[in-house]
Amino acid sequence: MNSFLSFIIRTSIAAPTAVIVWPISFFGFGQTFLLSSAISIGGGLVAYWTTSVITNSRFLKKHQLSRKEYLYIKKNLEEAKPKINRLNKALFKIRHVPSLKERVDVLRITRKIYRLTKLEPKRFYKAEPFYFSHLDSLVELTEKYAFLSSQPKKNLELDRSLYETRQTLSELAQLLEEDLYKVISDDIDHLNFEIDVAKKSIKK
Missing domain, CATH: 1.20.58 (Methane Monooxygenase Hydroxylase; Chain G, domain 1)
Known part of the structure; x- marks a missing residue:
């Protein structure tokens, strides 16, 4: 609301x-x-x-929710907002140019999931993996990566850690896309249904 x-x-x-x-x-x-x-x-x-x-x-x-359900969802959304703000700051502290597009996409998808859930709280149940796992992992890894990559001197061990972290962040980015798909899955099903109905009407 x-x-x-x-x-x-x-x-x-x-x-x-x-x-x-x-x-x-x-x-x-x-x-x-x-x-x-x-x-x-x-x-x-x-x-x-x-x-x-x-x-x-x-x-x-x-939205077909009880007051208890809504307060539960609202609490989790309030906890997620500062995490998204932290993610935003950390993503743009990273100086790795090749991953810029991916980082922008991550932020865009994260905000999209949050915005959709806030507008229609019942979608929260489809986004639980995002709120209870993926977002936390993403924030922690991104902040650590931003800190380590900003160090003036690097060695082979640090470079390897940064590379592995980038790979993990890329995997998390794919999970975010899946999270978004789950959140809008009902809309996609409804659209496909409407397309089928329209096609049948055109044939008639």
């Missing part, structure tokens, strides 16, 4: 409610200025809370 958009919706309902409640309380019921103000604020808070409950309920219903 987009927290900023949700806040705007709640505020756009709560603020007018508070504005309307004050004159009703002051002029309609003859309350004092301070009491009318307190009632107005209370009315705005109730409207804000009620809107929050309704929007959250609709969001969970739309």
Whole structure:
């Protein structure tokens, strides 16, 4: 759920409610200025809370999730965000030009998986290997590689370690592509179904 958009919706309902409640309380019921103000604020808070409950309920219903499931997914997304930021910094500290395209693709795919999961939280279950394994490995290896490759003096052992790390990172990049494919697999199946239906319609 987009927290900023949700806040705007709640505020756009709560603020007018508070504005309307004050004159009703002051002029309609003859309350004092301070009491009318307190009632107005209370009315705005109730409207804000009620809107929050309704929007959250609709969001969970739309995505077929329980509140417990959504909080679990949200927690994991919040933990993943700083990891992706670390990955971004580490990837562009690396000076190895031949792997630049691969590194850009890794960052693009990583952000795509995160963005899709945030927009549609139920996709998280298809991306669990990414969040619980692949992302952590990718961040750790990339940061270590960036640190070691920045050393001014290298020897054969270090060069070999860097080469093996690049190979492992390439394998992880392939796993990321598979992760993304799993996340969008339902969309691909749906598209193929629509294509089959369209082809049958054209033949008729």
